[in-house]
Amino acid sequence: MKDSCTLKSLAVLLENNKISSKELTSEYLKNIENGKELNCYNTISQEKALIDAEKSDERRKSQNLRSKYDGIPIGIKDLFCTKGVTTTASSKILSNFVPNYESTVTQNCDDAGLISLGKLNCDEFAMGSTNKTSFFGSVKNPWKSVNSDNELVPGGSSGGSAAAVSSDLCVASLGTDTGGSIRQPASFTGTVGLKPSYGRVSRWGIVAFASSLDQAGPITKNVEDAAILLDIISGHDEKDSTSSVNPKENYYENLNSDIRGMKIGIPKEFRSDKLPASTQKSWDECANLLKTNGAEIVDISLPHTMSALPAYYIIAPAEASSNLARYDGVRYGLRIKGNDLIDMYEKTRSEGFGDEVKRRILIGTYVLSSGYYDAYYIKAQKIRSLIKSDYVEAFKKVDAILTPSTPSTAFEIANEPSDPVQNYLNDIFTVPVNLAGLPGISIPFANDENNLPIGLQLITNSFEEQKLLNVARNIEETINYSETPEKWWLK
Amino acid sequence: MEFDKKSLLKLGKLARISISDDKLNNLSKDLNSILEFVDQLKEIKTDQVDPTSNSLNQKLEVRDDKVDTKNSAEDILENAPEKEMDFFVVPKVIE
Numbered sequence: 341m342k343d344s345c346t347l348k349s350l351a352v353l354l355e356n357n358k359i360s361s362k363e364l365t366s367e368y369l370k371n372i373e374n375g376k377e378l379n380c381y382n383t384i385s386q387e388k389a390l391i392d393a394e395k396s397d398e399r400r401k402s403q404n405l406r407s408k409y410d411g412i413p414i415g416i417k418d419l420f421c422t423k424g425v426t427t428t429a430s431s432k433i434l435s436n437f438v439p440n441y442e443s444t445v446t447q448n449c450d451d452a453g454l455i456s457l458g459k460l461n462c463d464e465f466a467m468g469s470t471n472k473t474s475f476f477g478s479v480k481n482p483w484k485s486v487n488s489d490n491e492l493v494p495g496g497s498s499g500g501s502a503a504a505v506s507s508d509l510c511v512a513s514l515g516t517d518t519g520g521s522i523r524q525p526a527s528f529t530g531t532v533g534l535k536p537s538y539g540r541v542s543r544w545g546i547v548a549f550a551s552s553l554d555q556a557g558p559i560t561k562n563v564e565d566a567a568i569l570l571d572i573i574s575g576h577d578e579k580d581s582t583s584s585v586n587p588k589e590n591y592y593e594n595l596n597s598d599i600r601g602m603k604i605g606i607p608k609e610f611r612s613d614k615l616p617a618s619t620q621k622s623w624d625e626c627a628n629l630l631k632t633n634g635a636e637i638v639d640i641s642l643p644h645t646m647s648a649l650p651a652y653y654i655i656a657p658a659e660a661s662s663n664l665a666r667y668d669g670v671r672y673g674l675r676i677k678g679n680d681l682i683d684m685y686e687k688t689r690s691e692g693f694g695d696e697v698k699r700r701i702l703i704g705t706y707v708l709s710s711g712y713y714d715a716y717y718i719k720a721q722k723i724r725s726l727i728k729s730d731y732v733e734a735f736k737k738v739d740a741i742l743t744p745s746t747p748s749t750a751f752e753i754a755n756e757p758s759d760p761v762q763n764y765l766n767d768i769f770t771v772p773v774n775l776a777g778l779p780g781i782s783i784p785f786a787n788d789e790n791n792l793p794i795g796l797q798l799i800t801n802s803f804e805e806q807k808l809l810n811v812a813r814n815i816e817e818t819i820n821y822s823e824t825p826e827k828w829w830l831k
Numbered sequence: 832m833e834f835d836k837k838s839l840l841k842l843g844k845l846a847r848i849s850i851s852d853d854k855l856n857n858l859s860k861d862l863n864s865i866l867e868f869v870d871q872l873k874e875i876k877t878d879q880v881d882p883t884s885n886s887l888n889q890k891l892e893v894r895d896d897k898v899d900t901k902n903s904a905e906d907i908l909e910n911a912p913e914k915e916m917d918f919f920v921v922p923k924v925i926e
Binding site: 436437438439440441538539552578581582584585644647649650651653654661665668669670671672673674675677678679680681682683684685686687689690693698699701702703705706707709715716718719720721722723724725726728759760761764775776777778802 | 839842843844845846847848849850851858861862864865866868869870871872873875877880881882883884885886887889891892894906907909910911912913919921922923924
């Protein structure tokens with residue numbers, strides 16, 4: 341099995357009987373075993389995966405396939421509830437939680453015959469951008485700087501999902517993105533990460549963080565695979581009242597990299613002296629490339645860009661404080677005994693949540709509390725309207741927007757800033773997209789002077805995933821990025 | 832300083848998270864830093880702006896009123912830390 345495997349190429353191997361699902365699944369389980377040092381998986385579903393693979397092989401024999409991709413194993417962020425498989429959200433408070441229901445997204449994967457290899461590590465309750473807030477410890481980025489042997493963060497919160505794809509511990513994975521949690525780790529690991537429009541993918545059965553911002557999406561080796569996996573997971577779901585009734589498209593079938601005549605916007609507010617020269621260079625080169633390929637490059641303005649991050653750090657914690665109120669030691673999860681009911685709640689939550697989760701619950705509680713609600717929460721929601729209207733105006737002039745995905749490439753695990761606000765800045769380019777409910781994709785463009793991947797972000801209007809994927813595919817076809825990390829963990 | 836020891840302990844009560852004395856200093860530093868960061872929004876004029884709570888412009892659909900047999904008591908209690916018959920058990924509330 342080669343490293344260059346994709347959903348598309350594995351489907352062909354399976355179709356031509358070059359490999360069975362059981363052999364393929366065993367290969368990936370072996371890779372996972374050999375890559376344990378990366379700490380990508382919270383739970384490895386060894387036994388279940390092999391049984392499911394055998395069933396897929398039987399379906400193939402009897403020509404009763406669920407889809408073209410039946411029998412391909414993938415990894416699932418430990419935020420999707422999976423029936424009979426521990427689902428922790430990388431938190432101590434859910435470390436013993438075994439759901440008796442299946443999230444819609446993972447059910448859709450099962451309906452297509454995809455096999456789950458296990459549950460991928462992430463920041464606790466998806467709150468973080470380094471994967472360091474996980475109760476089960478940091479994920480290590482498969483990439484290392486050429487100038488140092490120190491371990492790097494994979495980004496977050498879907499750090500395990502991105503690192504696993506990058507290191508071939510799965511061919512594709514599912515992540516979730518509330519403020520950049522798919523796109524930022526994809527950017528740090530040289531993978532493709534797609535956050536769909538709010539409402540495109542069902543949130544049912546996903547551990548909730550900030551319900552008005554959360555979206556699930558694929559992390560893959562390339563844009564074609566992102567389209568394939570989006571086809572599988574997206575669509576209306578009556579169990580999620582915010583799931584869109586807009587019909588979904590056949591993203592993979594309709595993938596068309598012809599961008600002639602399209603207008604691509606470059607927002608001036610994303611420019612910064614602090615941006616590394618290599619990232620700025622990639623951004624410029626990509627704009628030139630799109631121009632060469634027939635698009636028109638247009639300077640645009642998104643005036644409220646800099647207000648997005650502070651607005652996000654009011655709205656997301658407010659929704660989190662409400663969503664996480666359910667973890668009280670009564671119905672599921674951890675319970676710490678107390679002298680009375682209140683004491684039990686307080687001890688359970690104090691011991692069950694990590695520091696970052698507590699900070700966000702406390703801030704969220706504060707901005708929703710009497711006397712501060714209008715000044716903070718309503719204010720932030722008004723800012724959200726301004727951000728959204730920036731994009732509405734922009735998309736009257738352009739088809740897509742091109743920006744860097746992150747303000748830096750991956751940094752050392754040991755160098756994470758101690759000030760939480762410094763950490764929040766990792767998501768400065770991705771957060772506005774969630775607030776506006778738009779689809780965004782991060783694709784690897786080049787490597788920097790330390791040989792670390794640089795990701796660029798494309799954004800389109802709501803429910804224009806097809807256009808988003810088409811422009812991304814155009815870039816991918818032209819640059820043919822094929823860098824892979826050296827597998828130091830095998831030595 | 833918006834968050835001092837007293838206000839932090841009150842916030843912990845509201846959020847049902849007990850905060851130990853040794854965590855108070857760092858926590859107040861962190862929360863003040865976050866508050867200072869989000870306070871920059873105060874400079875933006877929003878008098879004429881309506882708030883957006885959800886970016887999806889879609890009417891909420893009413894579900895058909897149908898009986899289903901999902902969510903049995905047994906399923907719901909499956910992960911309970913402590914249960915008795917069809918009930919969750921909690922510390923005594925009324926003396």
